[in-house]
Amino acid sequence: MDFFTVFIILASLCAGGAGGYYLYQFISQKTLKESRSLAERILEEAKKEAQAHKKEFLVQAQDDLFRQKKELEAEYKDRAQTLEAKEAQLSRKQEKLEEKQEQIVERESEMLGAEKRLAGLERTLTEKQEILDRASEEHLQRLQEVSGxxxxxxxxxxxxxxxxxxxxxxxxxxxxxxxxxxxxxxxxxxxxxxxxxxxxxxxxxxxxTVTAVTLPSEEMKGRIIGREGRNIRALEAATGVDLIIDDTPETVILSAFSPIRRQVAKMALERLITDGRIHPARIEDIVKKVEQEFEVKLREIGEQATFDIGVHGINPELVRLLGHLQYRTSYSQNVLQHSLEVSTLCGIMASELGLDVKKAKRAGLLHDIGKAVDHEIEGPHAVIGADLAKKFGEGGDIIHAIQAHHEDVPPKSILAILVQAADSLSGARPGARKELLESYVKRLEELENLATEFEGVTKAYAIQAGREIRVVVDSDAIDDDKTFLLCKDIAKQIEDNLTYPGQIRVTVIRERRAVGYAK
CATH class of the missing domain: 1.20.5 (Single alpha-helices involved in coiled-coils or other helix-helix interfaces)
Structure with missing residues (x-):
């Protein structure tokens, strides 16, 4: 109801009661008609809108049905093609199976025929074997009659x-x-x-190749490793040694083939642990200082060795290399101790033979000097040592003795032979290679007893500290061919029954002697 209508109603009410009532009824009917026409109009619009939505839904439903129909038709075609391919494959397999079945039938028939032929051949062979047996018996009887x-x-x-x-x-x-x-x-x-x-x-x-370093506490392992491993990398790079930090309590393992590098790394690590300041710059400084100190120590070790033997005037570089031998081993023998022993033996033998004792000791002390650098320079240590001696001003007879002590060149002087003999004595003596005297003697006895057990052996001698066994045989019981076979049998028996280092040379001696007297 608008403002004008309200105004009229109010005016009518004010004018009079009956007239106002009729006026109110008139306005109400008019408003009712307008409301009905509005409702009918809204209803018509709603029906039209519903019809439009209905058509739209029908069109969309028809589109969906058409699309689904196409998809189903495509899927049906694909399945039909797949089934056709499988049917063709099954058909081919069936044809192959039929061919194989035919082949099997043919082979069975061939095998039956072969069995029949074999049975016939077997009967023929049996008959021939019987004939041969009878002929053999007759031939054997004739041979016995003829030969007696x-x-x-x-x-x-x-x-x-x-x-x-x-x-x-x-x-x-x-x-x-x-x-x-x-x-x-x-x-x-x-x-x-x-x-x-x-x-x-x-x-x-x-x-x-490993050295253990004891730590004061487990906490020190973390400090050695450092943040993101920088300390351990710096130490490995500076020393050339691998650090192994595992579950072993309060222990770090240093691993390297060079004992000198391991010793330098050990000294540097122990000093860092004592100092407490562990970082890359400090590590490099400590390693450099330790290397310098260790070089001085090597020189002192070499000088002490020359002083103990009484050999003087050796080039300082050779003296330093002698110190390196303190950290080298050969067959579990310390090379510097071995060199001192060879030097002493050379001096003793030279004194007995009336030769120059100091020169003999000098050659013996320097004979293995090549082992100080043979892991850096390619070639036999005797040849390397001779080159070093020549480089640092040693005499020609000393150089030759060093070069010939393992027969890399033939020995041409008494001094070279003395060094050879002393080197063999030092390496082959009982105890040189950590073998007890009792076990050494027992091994030699077992070696001789084993050789004398063979038939035709008269004597057996273990020589060269058990590296060789010489067997003397009876020339009447053992000929040349049997001598050779006996050597092989003894060697095989030693391999099977004895435990020994290295190898044992077996020498079998057979000789015939004729002794006469002129009167």
Missing amino acids: LTVEEAKKLVMAETESRTRHEAAKMIRQIEMEARETADKSGKKILALAIQRYAGDFVAEQ
Whole structure:
């Protein structure tokens, strides 16, 4: 109801009661008609809108049905093609199976035919074997009648002759094989040694290439490692040593093949632990100082060795290399102690022979000087040592003695032979390689007893500290071929029954002597 209508109603009410009532009724009917027409109009619009939505939904539903129909038709076509392909594949497999079945049937028929043929051949062979057996029996009877020997006697005679020929041929073959082996021994030996070292050296290398450093506490491991491992990397780079920090309580392992680098790393680490300041710059300073101090220590060790032996005037660089030998081992022998021992032995023998004792001691002390650098320079340590001696002003006879002590060159002087003999004595004496005297003597006795157990052996001697066994045989009981076979049998028996370091050379001696007297 608008403002004008309200105004009229109010005016009518004010004008009079009856007139106002009729006026109110008129306005109410008019308003009712307008409301009905408005409602009808709204209803018509709603019906039209509903019809539009209905058409829109029908169109969309038809589109969806059409799309789904196409998808179903495509899926049906794909499945139909797949089924056709599978049917074709099954058809091919069925054809192959039928072919294989036909082949099997043919093979079965062939096998039946072959079995029949084999059965016929077997009957024929049986008949022929019976004929041969009868002929053999008749031939054997005739042979016995002609030779006058029984079958057993003939067998023994043939076996004896065959055994003699076989032994002779076997000895010849073994000699030929050994000759061929000597031609390829160098190459094969290097290959075998390389394989043996790869397979066996692990435990020995682990024992000889690690050093343990004790820590004051477990907390120190973290300080050695440093933030993100920078301290341990700096220490490894400065020393060339691997640091192994594991679950071992209060212990750090230093690993390197060079004992000198391990010693420098150990001294540097111990000093850092004592100092407490562990960082890359401090590590580099400490390692440099320790290396300088260690060089002085090596020189002092070399000077002490020359003083103990009484040899003077050696070049300072050679003296320093002698100090390096304190940290080298050979067959568990300390090389510097071995060199001092060889020097002493050379001096004793030179004194007995009336030779220059000081020169002999000098050659003995320097004979293994090449081992101080043989891990850096390629070649035999004797040749390397001779080159070093020549470089630092040693005399020609000293240089030759160093070079010839392992027969890299033939010895041409008494001094060279003295160094050879002293080197062998120092390395081969009981106890040099940490072997007890009792076990050493027992091993030599077992070696001699084993050799004398063989038939035809008269004497056996273990020499060269058990590195060689010489066997003397009876020349009447053992001929040349049997001598060679006996050598092989003794070597095999030693390998199977004895435990020994390195290798043992077996030498079998057979000789015939004729002794006469002129009166």
